[in-house]
Amino acid sequence: MRVPDWEEYLKQILSHVKFKYDHNHIYFELKNHMEDRYDEFVSEGMEEEQARETVLACMGDADEIGEELNKAHSPFLGWIWRVLKDALILLVILNFLPALSLITSGFISVFESYDEKSDSLLVYSIDVGYREKIYDTTVIIDKILYYEDHTLEVRYATWTNPFSDSIKWSSSIGVTIYDEQGKIQANGNGWKSGSYYGRGQKYCENIPLDATKAVISYGIENEIPIDLKEGRVMANES
Numbered sequence: 001m002r003v004p005d006w007e008e009y010l011k012q013i014l015s016h017v018k019f020k021y022d023h024n025h026i027y028f029e030l031k032n033h034m035e036d037r038y039d040e041f042v043s044e045g046m047e048e049e050q051a052r053e054t055v056l057a058c059m060g061d062a063d064e065i066g067e068e069l070n071k072a073h074s075p076f077l078g079w080i081w082r083v084l085k086d087a088l089i090l091l092v093i094l095n096f097l098p099a100l101s102l103i104t105s106g107f108i109s110v111f112e113s114y115d116e117k118s119d120s121l122l123v124y125s126i127d128v129g130y131r132e133k134i135y136d137t138t139v140i141i142d143k144i145l146y147y148e149d150h151t152l153e154v155r156y157a158t159w160t161n162p163f164s165d166s167i168k169w170s171s172s173i174g175v176t177i178y179d180e181q182g183k184i185q186a187n188g189n190g191w192k193s194g195s196y197y198g199r200g201q202k203y204c205e206n207i208p209l210d211a212t213k214a215v216i217s218y219g220i221e222n223e224i225p226i227d228l229k230e231g232r233v234m235a236n237e238s
Contacts, residue, residue: 003052005052005053005056006031006034006055006056009056009059009062010027010030010031010065011031011055012062012066013026013065013066013069014026014027014064014066015066015071016063016067016069016070016203017066017068017070018070019029020069020237026069027238030122031058034055034059037054037055038051038052038055041054041055052099053104053138058125063165076146079152082110087184096164096170101120104162113199114155114199115201116149117151117153120147120149120151121147121148121235122145122146122147122235123147123148123209123234124145124146124147124233124234124235125144125145125146125232125233125234125235126143126144126145126226126230126231126233127140127142127143127231127233128142128143128226128231129142130224130226132224134158134218134222135160136161137156137159137161137218138158138159138160138172139156139158139216139218139222139224140156140157140159141154141155141156141216141224141226142155142156142157142159143155144214144226144228146207146209149184149205150205150206150207150209151203151204151207152175152177152203152204152205152207152211152214153201153202153204153207154173154175154201154202154204154214154216155199155200155201156173156199156200156201156202156216157198157199157200158198158200158218172190172200172202173202173215173217173218174202174218175188175199175202175204175215175216175217176214176215176217177204177210177211177212177213177214177215177228178211178212178213178214178215179208179210179211180210180212184206184207185206186204186205186206187204187205187206187209188202188203188204188205189202189203190202190203199205208211212228212229213225213226213227213228214226214228
């Protein structure tokens, strides 16, 4: 409801309130109160025109109300509140952006696939399916593949709780290969995506076909032994 006399009355009140950022709040609060009183008067049988005039008479002097509201809505306190509110919003945004980046990168990493080795033929593969939780990180060993150029590949993934306060160990793995005589000296390389969730591939070169065990290390004093003689699926049999 828009009543010209009411609008002039509210305008007069607001002219005394120096902190203009509170004007809208004061305007709608007073106007809603006036409309409620108007509805009460009409429901009691009063004519509409008389009800509108009675509302103004009941509200009191506009100048006095405006001066009291100006004290309650002090510009000094108002600006302090506004600055603090804007600073809080800025802090929330600054803290949200890294979290958004983390969620986005983790989401993308989930759908990444392993690179296929194209420079050598596959000899055998082992579907490991090993999963172990180390502190707040889950290490998943998906598969081991062995190629004709004597390269052994380990495919794995890690998932770390992003809200954990514990120590974050290195997200990559180490691989040590053994045969019947003991540890094999081997070179290698690899990669891993993501930070809190990601897939990775580790390549070990110059590994003999009769290698018996792979020990996968993650973090400090965490070793996962994998038997290379069990579960082999030969490429010419698959």
